[in-house]
Amino acid sequence: MTRLRSGLVMFVALGLVAASCADDDEGEDSDDGGGGGDFTALAYDESDQCGQDPYTGNLAQLEAVDELTVRFTLCNPDVALPAKVAFSSVGIHPAEHLEETGGSPIDNPIGTGPYRLEAWEQGSQIVLARNEEYWGDPAPTATVVFRWSEESAQRLIELQSGAVDGIDNVGPEDFATVAGDDSLQLIEREPLNVFYLGFNVDTAPLDDELVRQAVGYAIDKDRLIENFYPEGSQVADQFLPPGIPAYEDGADAYTYDQDRARELLAEAGHPDGIDLGPLSYRNEPRPYLPQPAQVASDIRDQLSQVGITVSLDEQESGAFIDNANAGDLGLHMLGWNADFPDPTNFWDFHFGEGGTLQFGTGFDDLHEVLTEAAGTVDEAERAALYAEANDVFMQRAPAIPIAYGGSAVAFKAEVDGAHASPLANEAFAAMSLEGQDQLVWMQNGEPSGLYCADETDGEALRVCEQINESLLAYEVGGTEVIPSLAADMPEANDEFTEWTFELRDGVTFHDGSALDANDVVQSYRAQWDAEDPLHVGRDGTFTYWGALFGGFLNPPPEAEA
Amino acid sequence: MTRLVGRRLLSSIPVLFGILLATFAIARLLPGDACEAALQERADPQTCEDFNRRNGFDQPILTQFGDYLGDVFTGDLGDSVRFRRPVMDLLVERLPVTLQLSAAALLLAVVVGVPLGVIAGYRQNSKTDVATIVGANVGVSIPVFVLGLVLQYLFAKELADTPFGLPPSGQLTAGTIPEPFYDAWGLEKNTVFDFVANFDLLNAVLIWRWDVFVDAAQHLVLPALALSTIPMAVITRMTRSSLLDVLGLDYVRTARAKGLRERVVVVRHALRNSLLPVVTVLGLSLGTLIGGAILTETIFNLTGVGKTLFDAIQGRDYFVVQGFTLMVAVVFVIINLLTDILYTFLDPKVRVS
Numbered sequence: 001m002t003r004l005r006s007g008l009v010m011f012v013a014l015g016l017v018a019a020s021c022a023d024d025d026e027g028e029d030s031d032d033g034g035g036g037g038d039f040t041a042l043a044y045d046e047s048d049q050c051g052q053d054p055y056t057g058n059l060a061q062l063e064a065v066d067e068l069t070v071r072f073t074l075c076n077p078d079v080a081l082p083a084k085v086a087f088s089s090v091g092i093h094p095a096e097h098l099e100e101t102g103g104s105p106i107d108n109p110i111g112t113g114p115y116r117l118e119a120w121e122q123g124s125q126i127v128l129a130r131n132e133e134y135w136g137d138p139a140p141t142a143t144v145v146f147r148w149s150e151e152s153a154q155r156l157i158e159l160q161s162g163a164v165d166g167i168d169n170v171g172p173e174d175f176a177t178v179a180g181d182d183s184l185q186l187i188e189r190e191p192l193n194v195f196y197l198g199f200n201v202d203t204a205p206l207d208d209e210l211v212r213q214a215v216g217y218a219i220d221k222d223r224l225i226e227n228f229y230p231e232g233s234q235v236a237d238q239f240l241p242p243g244i245p246a247y248e249d250g251a252d253a254y255t256y257d258q259d260r261a262r263e264l265l266a267e268a269g270h271p272d273g274i275d276l277g278p279l280s281y282r283n284e285p286r287p288y289l290p291q292p293a294q295v296a297s298d299i300r301d302q303l304s305q306v307g308i309t310v311s312l313d314e315q316e317s318g319a320f321i322d323n324a325n326a327g328d329l330g331l332h333m334l335g336w337n338a339d340f341p342d343p344t345n346f347w348d349f350h351f352g353e354g355g356t357l358q359f360g361t362g363f364d365d366l367h368e369v370l371t372e373a374a375g376t377v378d379e380a381e382r383a384a385l386y387a388e389a390n391d392v393f394m395q396r397a398p399a400i401p402i403a404y405g406g407s408a409v410a411f412k413a414e415v416d417g418a419h420a421s422p423l424a425n426e427a428f429a430a431m432s433l434e435g436q437d438q439l440v441w442m443q444n445g446e447p448s449g450l451y452c453a454d455e456t457d458g459e460a461l462r463v464c465e466q467i468n469e470s471l472l473a474y475e476v477g478g479t480e481v482i483p484s485l486a487a488d489m490p491e492a493n494d495e496f497t498e499w500t501f502e503l504r505d506g507v508t509f510h511d512g513s514a515l516d517a518n519d520v521v522q523s524y525r526a527q528w529d530a531e532d533p534l535h536v537g538r539d540g541t542f543t544y545w546g547a548l549f550g551g552f553l554n555p556p557p558e559a560e561a
Numbered sequence: 562m563t564r565l566v567g568r569r570l571l572s573s574i575p576v577l578f579g580i581l582l583a584t585f586a587i588a589r590l591l592p593g594d595a596c597e598a599a600l601q602e603r604a605d606p607q608t609c610e611d612f613n614r615r616n617g618f619d620q621p622i623l624t625q626f627g628d629y630l631g632d633v634f635t636g637d638l639g640d641s642v643r644f645r646r647p648v649m650d651l652l653v654e655r656l657p658v659t660l661q662l663s664a665a666a667l668l669l670a671v672v673v674g675v676p677l678g679v680i681a682g683y684r685q686n687s688k689t690d691v692a693t694i695v696g697a698n699v700g701v702s703i704p705v706f707v708l709g710l711v712l713q714y715l716f717a718k719e720l721a722d723t724p725f726g727l728p729p730s731g732q733l734t735a736g737t738i739p740e741p742f743y744d745a746w747g748l749e750k751n752t753v754f755d756f757v758a759n760f761d762l763l764n765a766v767l768i769w770r771w772d773v774f775v776d777a778a779q780h781l782v783l784p785a786l787a788l789s790t791i792p793m794a795v796i797t798r799m800t801r802s803s804l805l806d807v808l809g810l811d812y813v814r815t816a817r818a819k820g821l822r823e824r825v826v827v828v829r830h831a832l833r834n835s836l837l838p839v840v841t842v843l844g845l846s847l848g849t850l851i852g853g854a855i856l857t858e859t860i861f862n863l864t865g866v867g868k869t870l871f872d873a874i875q876g877r878d879y880f881v882v883q884g885f886t887l888m889v890a891v892v893f894v895i896i897n898l899l900t901d902i903l904y905t906f907l908d909p910k911v912r913v914s
Contacts, residue, residue, distance in 0.1 A: 104645075106645055122644070122646075123655060125732070127736060127738065147732075149862045151859060157713045158729050163728055163730060163734075316593050317601070321593070321597045322593065325606055356605075446864075449645065538645050539645070540615055546608075555607075
């Protein structure tokens, strides 16, 4: 059956702004940019799609109530909406610019941020210039230059030579060097990631809970951290890292206890040991796992001490991810970096109903408690549910959390306002260098594009954060959500299904056009509806939309097997 | 001459086709795909299915190759999956970086290597000769990666506040955006102009910006030095051994017998003939430098052909891998052809035959 866009109903703004154009039954009216003139509000009502195949998303309605008011209506309560709305991928773009670029402002983004894009010399540098019309405190530094190098040694040399003023991801072996250099400052980044040993619980002998628990007790996490992780890394005592709401202080965790491991194996009917088959991993350094091969080797050795035999199975990165998503791995090493600071970003993707197949089909009791927690609005109740999830997780052991990988940034000592963001979104508008009108930052890699609705790498998101702002933001150097383009935190209804944002008045984009509610609606719509003409981006995956809002309207049909 | 050029160009066609076929096949045989390389843990089967469909990677492999071959013949090398830009644009942007670096390295290698080789050959078995040979061996043996880091540490950090200080990167000073010459001259941008403008040194001259020229030159010293050590060593040894061969020939003995000064014998009579094999080495070295500057480009932060190719392989950016490999092969063919042509001018025997 041909799928038509259904349920599209136009609402004309009531009360505050007179509509001057007649509504068109077939499509949305365009906005003239506000500024006190005609304003025809955009609104999309897809609430009849809620819970209906193939729509898996949670957004029901998106409405410009008036020029400065936006309302989100959800299919189900989502108390994490503010944390999601603050994320870089839902930065606001001028509706007209999205149309002019065909939904793909990859190399010419326009935003409201403290910096605007001055030049992008592909392969060489990105130059941002201060937005002199910024609605907030003007950035103290006129120009920020982004450069990149994959080699940590090269980044450090650039910093030490004075060619750059700050660098990302100081090499673990260089922490002491930077800390001991008075001309530099080392700033550790709070880890918002987790490295874990995962089990596909549908495959024998990993389907035995006692065997999985035995593995948990057999791992000396302190040893791994000490030998293979940079300073600032921590032993993981649960799936959520500290810094994510609902992290439970003093949660029960698998401690290093070889005797207990042997007891559990014996109880499971393997008093003489057991062969768990391959330990699969990819040799791709990640923030949660900087030395994969060495860690894999050490884990193998540690397990052998309690009679658990594994063979190392190094896979190519892409193939490994493919196998993980298909549920074709048994015992494996993987991890996760936070996208947004909410427990659902960690729990639901991995262990929620419909989550990844890495761990097999999962457990109903864990699904239930996570589903309930995601829909609970009271903070205390939510925390209690996630604590319960920790207990279930500990018992079922679909994975053993091992480490929260630390990292650090480094700046010249005289950089004022230098900080490290746990989300790797350093705010350069908060930094200055006396006597210097330009700040040069060196990160790991070049962004692939600067339309961050369709980007996933931190290198792009960091640049986007300086240019495009979202309705809310994360505090500088932290994860607390604060108002940004919204003048205040949103108002929610009692069910937490309706969220209303009042925009700041007088905010302009870098091209001089005024921000209004239609820009917000269009920025979201371009991602939400897979059939929208502006749903183009760079590679068209809009990956983070799924993580934030569950799924696209009018998703492409799944190919038949 | 025309027949030579024509024959060589014709014979290069099957070579280039073979390279294209091999690159296409090898790239597709690599495990994983562009979607998984880009999205890492966030890659899921449905997303990647859509991705592959949008990019035509779900088509039968022969169809993909046929389509690509057809596009190549019309000058379309496809679009980068990562950057969403034509591969040709990336080539125009990045090939000059590598050519400039390679040319600088080769110039350094020749300027230092030929005189060293002449001195070593002229003073065979002397301390100078031995020192030169040992130095050449060391130059060949030190990994470029290590040498590059050592040079950076020495000149960019330890000597930073001295007149010998040099920047650690091969790029212009951060924030420097020189105007392309075609804008300065009021010309309309086109592919050729853009290509020329991406040679920083040349563009700086064309826009009469000596500050930018000096900046570009300063930034080029360390990477060129690092990259030049291997060809320098090869050229030194080749010049030395070739000179020794020539110095043993009858006509040189005759020149000496006529009472010419030794310097005149070596420089005016022996050197030209001894440089013939060096010309061949130069051509091969340039081709190798262009294709193999990846380590130097990585260490000195230059986004040239090697670095781009390496990133494209890692990211399964198939069209970039294919297009860049093909272009490196074309450059190699052209350089070899030019070397042969130059040889015919230098050696009358080759011209006659």
